[in-house]
Amino acid sequence: MPALAALLRPLNQQSRSILPHLAKRIRPTIILPPSRTARLSLSTHNVPKLADPSLLQPYPFVNNEFLTLDSLSANSTFDVHDPATGALIATIPDQNVQDTRTAIDAAAAAFTSFRRTTARERSRLLKKWYDLVMENKEDLATIITWENGKPLADARTEVVYAASFLEWFAEEAPRVYGDVIPVNNPVNRVVTQKMPVGVCGLITPWNFPAAMITRKIAPAIAAGCTAVCKSPGETPLTALALAELSRRAGFPDGVINILTTLANTPSVGKELCTHPTIRKISFTGSTHVGKILMSQASSTLKKCSFELGGNAPFIVFADAPDLDAAVAGAVAAKFRSSGQTCVCANRIYVQDAIYDEFANRFTEKVKEFSLGHGFGSDTTHGPLIHDRAVDKAHSHVQDAVSQGATVTLGGAHREDLGPNFYDLTVLTGMTKEMAIHREETFGPVAALFKFSTEKEVVELANQSEVGLAGYFFSSNMGRIWRVAEALEVGMVGINTGMISDPAAPFGGVKQSGFGREGSKYGIDEFVQVKTMTFGGVGGELEG
Incomplete structure (x- = not known):
């Protein structure tokens, strides 16, 4: 497997020594370089040993084989980087149309x-x-x-x-x-x-x-x-x-x-x-x-x-059965994978009677998290995938602040931790004129909007070209049915911030796409119904 050593490029001189062993399928120790600071994370991150190094494959997989460059039409490659450090992990064939x-x-x-x-x-x-x-x-x-x-x-x-x-x-x-x-x-x-x-x-x-x-x-x-x-x-x-x-x-x-x-x-x-x-x-x-x-x-x-894309509303009514549960649900829906999921809460609407209390509890909850490299023992949230994601998150924060929003937590690019880190951020005083209201951030920025009535918030929630997921907290059964049916989304979380389950149909409406994944409906996306008509098989019994 000499080509494996050629394509799997090391992160530093220490990791270079593992390549001959990796080719022989002996457990490697791959050591990442230290982050530039240790605040909220470890200063050195050792990648745990792979029990089975042969799982680390740098080649495309076609016809049950991993194809090396000499068996491909493509002669170019691309690099895969650790988003936390920017360090090179591997170099992979960049396949083309012929491949x-x-x-x-x-x-x-x-x-x-x-x-x-x-x-x-x-x-x-x-x-x-x-x-x-x-x-x-x-x-x-x-x-x-x-x-x-x-x-x-x-x-x-x-x-x-x-x-x-x-x-x-x-x-x-x-x-x-x-x-x-x-x-x-x-x-x-x-x-x-x-x-x-x-x-x-x-x-x-x-x-x-x-x-x-x-x-x-x-x-x-x-x-x-x-x-x-x-x-x-x-x-x-x-x-x-x-x-x-x-x-x-x-x-x-x-x-x-x-x-x-x-x-x-x-x-x-x-x-x-x-x-x-x-x-x-x-x-x-x-x-x-x-x-x-x-x-x-x-x-x-x-x-x-x-x-496709989402811009999920998360609504907290004053009659939420448990405000702490609503806070936990909103935090989970917003900051899962550092905000990089299509069903992340992007617009958090809180009824005016509880807005200040919710904002305070929400901010304090987010302060408990630790930003750092994914292998850090205390890390709860990692980097964004690349610098473009960081730039988008920061542009949304700057746009909101320029129009009167208040940053209660975060709001800065954390270059001290690595090239793609951005603070877990909480914004209050948000309005519908701000970019976050109409654009999906796909990053760790929580925007809190105030509303007064059920009708008002549903109208705000539906002011989006996309409709993937939506969430709300309420203990009023009549409201639960009204709001769940009125939200223009494919999935609704009611008194929960977590809706993903293989048994539940996953998909959206409007410009969030069509079709459903998972559930009993998921397999229907991969079949066609064939009709077979048998003639001359009915009538009276013979004899």
Whole structure:
């Protein structure tokens, strides 16, 4: 495996010594450089040993093989960096359109036989993959933290969440039922059967590098489809580790394929959307990119599902059953993954009678958190993914302050901790004219808006082009039903700030996209209903 040593570049001189051992699959010790200051975190972060170093793969995965540069059409590479330090983790092939077509061909060849496997066979494959993911939870979490930046505890939670989709759809695979339909013609019989849609193109984001892949691949496989997945350029190593585990689970050649690209992302995405062999596109990302992909996919009338941007309202009524619970729910909904989730609370509306008390308790709660490197033992929140994310968060804070908002906590770029750290920030005195009200921050900035009436706040909440998630706290049952039904979102959290569950349908309305992931509905995105009419089979009994 000499090419592995060539592509896995070390972070410093200490880590350079591990490469020969890594090639021999001996447990490495990878040491990250110290952060520039130790406030709120450790000054030196040692990446825990991988129990299985072979999970750390720097090559794309096609037809059940990891492909080195000499076997690819692409001759360029891109770098993967630790967002906490900016240090180089690995150098990965930047695949191009020709490489994408090779992966599509592999998936198409596999589909001819995989579509004929029984649902129970596919269920067993998914269950085996689930078991392997859980057995390697610590290594997967380590890789996630290293390339994504989220704290190790959050990364462990994500691995379990990612695995839950493999388990869920392993159980759903044998339950894709057709129907027998009563008909008007007495000599005919009509039945329906749900058939796999075909080769699927899956495009996933960096914020949940494990869960967003399994949430798409698992139902595709359960339905009998094969998949070509474009991994996120910021976090490809997690996807490739999952691919290695899928190989061990026994998936046939070509069923699962993982592309790696960064600079070539637009052309690879276009190829997936326009290639006639791809029959389904599933994308999680921004609304802007979703519109581009949908336009491209229209050229071949592909089946599509899109989970796009959010600008989630979080409403706290004065009759909330427990103000501390509302504070905890808002904090969880806002600051999960440092605000880098599509269902993060972006606009927190608090009724005027409790606004000041809520703001004080909220601010004090956020002060309890520790900002630092994801491997720090005391770290609760890590860096943002890159400098552009930091710039956007800070621009929203500056815009709000310039229009009269007050910063009660944070509000600064924390370059003393690393290049991509931004303070956990709380803003009060917010108004609907400020940028945060109409734009998703995707960062650790909590904006608190004051409102008076139920009608007013619902109107404010619905003043958005997107509608993914919404939350509110109230103990009034009539209000609960009114507000839940009036909010123009695909998912509503009532007296909770956490709504993600493999059993719950995940998706939005308006410009947050369409289609649902997870739940009993998720597999329907990867099947087509075939109608079969049998003639001349009815009538009177013979004899």
